[in-house]
Amino acid sequence: MRPVTIVALVAALFVLVPEGALAQGAGRPAQNNARGPRAQPQRPALPPLGRGMNAMQLQQYLDAVALTQSREHLKMTDDQYGAFAPRLLRLQNLRRRLMQARRQAMGELNQLLSADSPNDEAIIAKVKAFDETNRRGGEELVKAFQELDAVLTPWQRGRFRVLEEQMERRKLELLTKIGPPS
Secondary structure: OOHHHHHHHHHHHHHHOOOOOOOOOOOOOOOOOOOOOOOOOOOOOOOOOOOOOOHHHHHHHHHHHHHHHHHHHHOOOHHHHHHHHHHHHHHHHHHHHHHHHHHHHHHHHHHHHHOOOOOHHHHHHHHHHHHHHHHHHHHHHHHHHHHHHOOOOHHHHHHHHHHHHHHHHHHHHHHHHHOOOO
């Protein structure tokens, strides 16, 4: 993703999200954000759904939210954030690309399986291609995480994994609210 696009997404985030909505949900009391063994991670607030927002717009919006949430929750320095942001965007784009490749391979396999007379050799080849996509994707994800982790402290790495899981749950909640893509 180009730096101009990143800036535009982050700018859109600040325009679209009411002040304080990213840090705390409306009416939600502040949680302990102290660093320590008993500290509870703060649950990222759900961004408000834009009128007529589709799944792709939501994904771009959530990418911008993830950048903002990461900076806040990981307590990054400016230098860290400068190195972290493009790596996070690469990770997000990689995940989308891998998901799309998996869906395409699965669709092709499904077409072969639905045929009147399925060709076993073609099915074997598609299954191998699907497995190879998963294997290669897994390796690429490990490398992307290693690059991301290189700019974070161990505490920040753990905190990032927790934040990512929370953001993924929120994304699923929002996607369910807006329904299937048109």
